[in-house]
Amino acid sequence: MEKLIPAVNKLQDVFGQLGLESPVDLPQIMVVGSQSSGKSSVLESFVGRDFLPRGSGIVTRRPTIVQMIQTKPDKPKGEQEEVDKSVEKKGNKQQDETAKEGTKYGDEWVEFLHIPNKRFYDFDQVREEIEAETDRTTGKNKGISPKPINLKVYSPNVVDLTVVDLPGLTKVPVGDQPDDIEKLIRAMIMSYIERPNAIILAVHPANADLATSDALQMAKSVDPEGDRTIGVITKLDLMDKGTDALEWLQGKVYKLKRGYVGVVNRSQADINSRKSIQEAREAEKRFFREHPVYKNFADQMGSEYLAKKLSGILMEHIRKCLPELRSKINTELKEKQKELSKLGSALGDNEDVGAALLSIINHYAMEFNQALEGKAHEVISATELYGGARINYIFHDIYAKELDKMDPFEDLTLDDMRTAIRNATGHRSSLFIPEYGFDLLIKKQIEKFNLPAQTCVDLVYNELQRLAAALDHDELSRFERLESRLSEVTGDLLRRLKEPTSQMVADLVDMEISYINTRHPDFIGGNRAMTKLFRSMQAAEERQRAAAAAAQGQPQNMPQGGYPQQSPPAPPQGSPTGPGGRGLPPPPNQQLQQQQPQQQQQPPTGRPSFQGPRPQQNATGGAQQQQQQPPNQPYNYYSGGQPNHEENAEDEHDKKMEDGADDISLYNVPEHIKAGNGRPLNEREHMEIEMIRTLLQSYFDVVRKNLQDYVPKAIMKCLVLKFRDELHSELVTTLYKEDNPDELLQESSETTERRKELRRMISILKRASQVINEVKEAENAES
Numbered sequence: 001m002e003k004l005i006p007a008v009n010k011l012q013d014v015f016g017q018l019g020l021e022s023p024v025d026l027p028q029i030m031v032v033g034s035q036s037s038g039k040s041s042v043l044e045s046f047v048g049r050d051f052l053p054r055g056s057g058i059v060t061r062r063p064t065i066v067q068m069i070q071t072k073p074d075k076p077k078g079e080q081e082e083v084d085k086s087v088e089k090k091g092n093k094q095q096d097e098t099a100k101e102g103t104k105y106g107d108e109w110v111e112f113l114h115i116p117n118k119r120f121y122d123f124d125q126v127r128e129e130i131e132a133e134t135d136r137t138t139g140k141n142k143g144i145s146p147k148p149i150n151l152k153v154y155s156p157n158v159v160d161l162t163v164v165d166l167p168g169l170t171k172v173p174v175g176d177q178p179d180d181i182e183k184l185i186r187a188m189i190m191s192y193i194e195r196p197n198a199i200i201l202a203v204h205p206a207n208a209d210l211a212t213s214d215a216l217q218m219a220k221s222v223d224p225e226g227d228r229t230i231g232v233i234t235k236l237d238l239m240d241k242g243t244d245a246l247e248w249l250q251g252k253v254y255k256l257k258r259g260y261v262g263v264v265n266r267s268q269a270d271i272n273s274r275k276s277i278q279e280a281r282e283a284e285k286r287f288f289r290e291h292p293v294y295k296n297f298a299d300q301m302g303s304e305y306l307a308k309k310l311s312g313i314l315m316e317h318i319r320k321c322l323p324e325l326r327s328k329i330n331t332e333l334k335e336k337q338k339e340l341s342k343l344g345s346a347l348g349d350n351e352d353v354g355a356a357l358l359s360i361i362n363h364y365a366m367e368f369n370q371a372l373e374g375k376a377h378e379v380i381s382a383t384e385l386y387g388g389a390r391i392n393y394i395f396h397d398i399y400a401k402e403l404d405k406m407d408p409f410e411d412l413t414l415d416d417m418r419t420a421i422r423n424a425t426g427h428r429s430s431l432f433i434p435e436y437g438f439d440l441l442i443k444k445q446i447e448k449f450n451l452p453a454q455t456c457v458d459l460v461y462n463e464l465q466r467l468a469a470a471l472d473h474d475e476l477s478r479f480e481r482l483e484s485r486l487s488e489v490t491g492d493l494l495r496r497l498k499e500p501t502s503q504m505v506a507d508l509v510d511m512e513i514s515y516i517n518t519r520h521p522d523f524i525g526g527n528r529a530m531t532k533l534f535r536s537m538q539a540a541e542e543r544q545r546a547a548a549a550a551a552q553g554q555p556q557n558m559p560q561g562g563y564p565q566q567s568p569p570a571p572p573q574g575s576p577t578g579p580g581g582r583g584l585p586p587p588p589n590q591q592l593q594q595q596q597p598q599q600q601q602q603p604p605t606g607r608p609s610f611q612g613p614r615p616q617q618n619a620t621g622g623a624q625q626q627q628q629q630p631p632n633q634p635y636n637y638y639s640g641g642q643p644n645h646e647e648n649a650e651d652e653h654d655k656k657m658e659d660g661a662d663d664i665s666l667y668n669v670p671e672h673i674k675a676g677n678g679r680p681l682n683e684r685e686h687m688e689i690e691m692i693r694t695l696l697q698s699y700f701d702v703v704r705k706n707l708q709d710y711v712p713k714a715i716m717k718c719l720v721l722k723f724r725d726e727l728h729s730e731l732v733t734t735l736y737k738e739d740n741p742d743e744l745l746q747e748s749s750e751t752t753e754r755r756k757e758l759r760r761m762i763s764i765l766k767r768a769s770q771v772i773n774e775v776k777e778a779e780n781a782e783s
Contacts, residue, residue, distance in 0.1 A: 010771045027317045028065070028162050029310055030193050032215045033203030035168035038234035041265035042203060043165050045303035048157045048277040051110065051123040052165070053131050062134050063148040063192065064165040068158040071107065108157070113150035126151070143177065146188045159311040163201070166192060169214045186218070194222045197321050199313060200229040206236045206245045206262075210253050230313070231260035232306065236294070237287055244293045258313065261306045262294065326772045333765040340758040343478055343751060357482070357741045358732070364486065365728035367471050372724055390463050391720060395712040399456040403708055406452075408445055408700035409693070417441065417689050438692060442699050443513045449703065453505045453711045460715050461498050464723060465491065478751050482735070482744040489734045494723060501718040508710050512703045522705070524698035533690055 033039045040052040040060065047068060053059045109119040110126045114133060120126045130149060138145045144167055166189050173181040193200050200223060202215035210216070219229040231254075233245050247253050249260045264284040266275055281303060288298035299305070370376040371387035385393055417437075424437035468490045518525065524532070735744065 010768075027197040027199065027314060027321050028164050029199045029201055029314060030164045030166060030189075031201045031203060032166055032189055032193060032218060033168060034214050035170045037168065037203045037205050037215070038263075038265050039165060039168060039203045042201075042232060042234065042263060042303065042306070043163055045263065045265065045277060045281070046158065046161060046163065046307045047153050048155065048281075049108070049123045049153075050271070050277070051126040051130075051153075053127055053134075054271070060165055060167045061138050061144045063146065063167070063188070064130065065148050065150045066163050066165065067150075067152040068161045068163070069152060069154050070158055070160055071154045071156050108153075108155040111152045111154070113152075144181070144184065144188070146191065159307050161307060161311050161314060163310075164192060189218060190222065193219065197317065198228065199310070199317060201232055201310070202229055203232045203234060205238075206233050206248075207238045210248050216254060226256040226258065228258070228317070229256050230258040230310070231256050233260055233262045234265055236262050237264045244291075246293050249294075261309065262288075262301045263303050263306060264288075265303075322772070322775065326769075326776075329765060329768050329772060333762065333769060336758055336762050336765065340755065340762065343755050343758070353741045353745050354736070357745060358736055360482070361728065361731045361735060364471060365731065368468065368727060369724055371467055371471065372720070387467055390467075391460055394456065394459045394463065395715075398459065399452060399711065400708050402452050402455075403449070403704050406448065406704065408697050410445070410448065412441065412445065412696075414689060417692055418685060421688055421692065438695055439516050441692065442516060442696055445696065445700055446509065446513050446703050449512070449707050450506060450509045453509060453707060454502060456711060457498065457502050457505055457715055457719070460719060461494060461501075464494055464720065468494075478747055479745050480748045480751075481746055485735060485744060486731065489731055490727065493726060493730050494719075497719050497722055497726075501715055504714045504718050505711055508707060508714060512706065516699065517702075518699075520699075520702050522698075522702050524694065529691060529694045529698070532694060533687065536690075537687075 031039050031043060040054070043066060044050055044052055047066070052064070108123075109121045110123065111119055112129060112133070115129075120129065130151075133149055134145075137147055148164070167185050169182070169185055169189070171182050173179055178184065192198060200219045202213070202219045204210060204213040204215055216229075216231065220226075223229050231248075233248055236245060239245065245262065249262050251260060264287050266277075266280045270280060284302050285298070288294045288301045291298075294301055367376065372391075374388055376387060420437040420440050424435075424440065469487060517523070
């Protein structure tokens, strides 16, 4: 157990040599208290020497880590590494003081971490060095700094202990201190005492109310249960006569699991009169032995008891933290060794530079291929997509879904469709829907697939660039010139491959435009489109009849004529289909001629036909004969029966509008003419528009499906796989054969310095691990 505190002191020195904060949380005692609460006096009583700065205002302006190491009083002088020359000048005075305190010359000294291999035997010079080192960092006008000062005190009169003297809490800024000095000091103290391995020594003067203790308040905020806080009540001799701090010391005012210890420090008059620490300790013992209240437990009071108690608590705390310290040191060591292995060793003068360059190129190309195929197990994580999986995401979750959202009628108005149909008929009036009008409209819509296809090429191109730059090759990061040239070569290769890939994708869209395959198995075609149109029109008519019947109180499942509704008949097989195999409606006269013989042969089953409703039965059972259509009257194709004179009048109006009879004279033809002039659709135009919309929707879906399949295939073939296959040869040709390998494999100065720093840190961590192992072996030997 005696080796625990020296072991931690060694670890503190080891990590202090890193020039950085210790990577592990070493157990230490933190002295916290308000300004002038007696913190420095408590610490000096542990050492038995005056060595800390004193004065008015804030004196401790940097954390001071004091490691006390107990030595044997008969240590030979020959082991001294360096004796400060100023001690010899002081001569007999220093010898007299050391002899007066019962020690031999050279048995007590101080070493600073920032001044290695130098011992200070004059403790006045220790104080001066602390003040000078503080001023070098904070300036000479009361500035503060969180950077600690490390010193070790060797003496036979101390116990093994490590204490951190923190700046005292203050509220009013002085000198160059900022306005928020209280906030800054509190933040600095909190950064030390919030560590789980820190033991808090909360110092509070007895002549101030314990309820106002800043030290206890801060300790409670980080240690609410009081498991690692020890209370120290100073200045017990300065309390008013008739008063005492017994309730404080017994924990009746504020309880701490570690308890309280009362101490009596030297007064300012004692310090001015050069009263020694040994004399002050004897006076402290007499005070507690003779005090009427404290004499019953005087053996649990005083600075010596506090030092021994702290040493025991610290050893117990270290023993509990030792396994965690060992684990943290080993983890830190492995991380630094891994980083050093990534940097590799420096290339020697006799090493084959060409072979090293070729090895780096081979490894880089192999890593790219593995990342693309999903086999880079060291890089792939479960948190995000990587490599080839990101390209797959672009194809199926970005490009395909974007195509699914495309509207086949985007930027296509009814007037555009009406105008395209009229233009396709030329100077003749059309009997059927012209195929050229459909071609004109669908080609215009297919062109819209080009933009998302080219965007998909750009996304994959960017992803390949990202993947090539993200490859964390261990050897590559060492050579800035090689890394830069490799980025240039891969970028040039990708740019060369992108142009033909974009052209290939554009050609896929152009191929869809160049040939409209109306016999594609997924295309609805004219016959099915006409059937779909007839059924939708019949369904609309039945809904109108049902609504009218409901309004007149008739059953909704019976038409106005009294006959049950039947499914509409399919168009006769011999009906004209129009150009290209598209099913188009037969002329009204022809359909009338085709259906008249069927009407004569059909029994009166109540089945409706396109000539109108069957005769209705009257109340006496007789048949009410339907009026015959005059032979020369225009036939209503949709509703059957008698012609609709309102619709005929509308057709005559439409005809006049189309001929320009109302407001367009033969001698005043507008420069720009659109079919319809914004008037509503008549029944024929409505049928044509619905027919053309059905065909456009169907063929647009065919093209969408084709491009969703072929565009990713083209990108994979022309860009992704071609880049993968040509990457290695391109790098070898450009870098290995054309460039100078010696220049490419020239390490940067940052890499060289980082390698040196890592080697130094690994050496220090190995020493720390060795110290921990020595303590473990000692514990095993004792057990």
